[in-house]
Amino acid sequence: MNPFWLSIGVAVIALIIVITIGLCVCFWMNRWRGNVIALLDAIITLPLVLPPVVVGFALLMVFSPGYAFGGWLEKHNLGVVFSSAGAVIASAVISFPLFYQTVRSALQSVDHNIEDVARTLGASELRIFFTISIPLAWKGILTGSILAFCRAMGEFGATILIAGNIPGLTRTMPLAIYSYVEAGQYMDAFELVIYICALTLALLSGIHLLTKASMFRNIERS
Structure with a gap:
């Protein structure tokens, strides 16, 4: 079970990094207007969209002791x-775009009139983001978090x-599956x-159930 718990630990740490950086990037990207956006x-x-091996090679070039950084x-x-740490960084980099694209779309769907009212009352952009935009886009943020976690766990x-592929240190579930198949331990x-598969299915089913429950609550309120 060591690869299972190692995968969970790596995915959780990677998800914390992804959420922290992802929300900051989404805040900046949704409010910045420029030609290079x-x-x-x-x-x-x-x-x-790149093959994961290409991303891994780029990370290897960045973090290899033979290079400056x-x-x-x-x-x-x-x-x-x-x-x-390398496993966490690889999982975070690969899963980050899923979180970013999902959350950014959710934030763009928020009613901007509500944000404009807050601006007229003197609220700062940061306060608007954390007290209005994020609560209204919570379903998109939750979906992006679960998708990023699943992607990180399967990297x-x-x-x-x-x-x-070091046993007990970096051998996550996908790497362990590869090693077992290579050794004939099917x-x-x-x-x-x-x-x-069971864990991923449970998480994805959770998204559906939470979204459905939220929809029913909105219907009852209306």
Whole structure:
């Protein structure tokens, strides 16, 4: 069960990073007006459409001790390559676009008239974002969080390049499944497949049930 709990831990830490950075980026992107907004949006979304191996190679080049930033991290005992930190970073980078696109769409669907009223009353943009925009877009934020968590938990290509396949340290469920299949241990691989499918199905079903319950509450209020 070690790969199962390791995958959960990596995905949870990656999700915390994704939510923290993602909300800041969405706040800035939804309020900034400029000609390069489309380019920045494409760059942020790029890990979603690129092969994970390509993203993993890019991360390896950034964090490898043989290069400037990676060398600086290694000098301060903050090595990322072939460590659990590398698995977290890979999962966060791969899952970030899913959270970003879902949350940004949810924030754009918020009634801007309500935000404008708050502005006329003197509320700052940051206060409007946290007290009006986020509460009104909570379903999109929850959906984006669950999708990002599932994607982080299932990450393989980028993780194996930057973090390796080290038992007990970086061998998450996808990596363990690969190792079991390679060794001919199909029943062990099948057991992990059942775990990851059941957990993902439960989370996705939770999105549907929460959205349905919220819709019924809105109908009753109206």
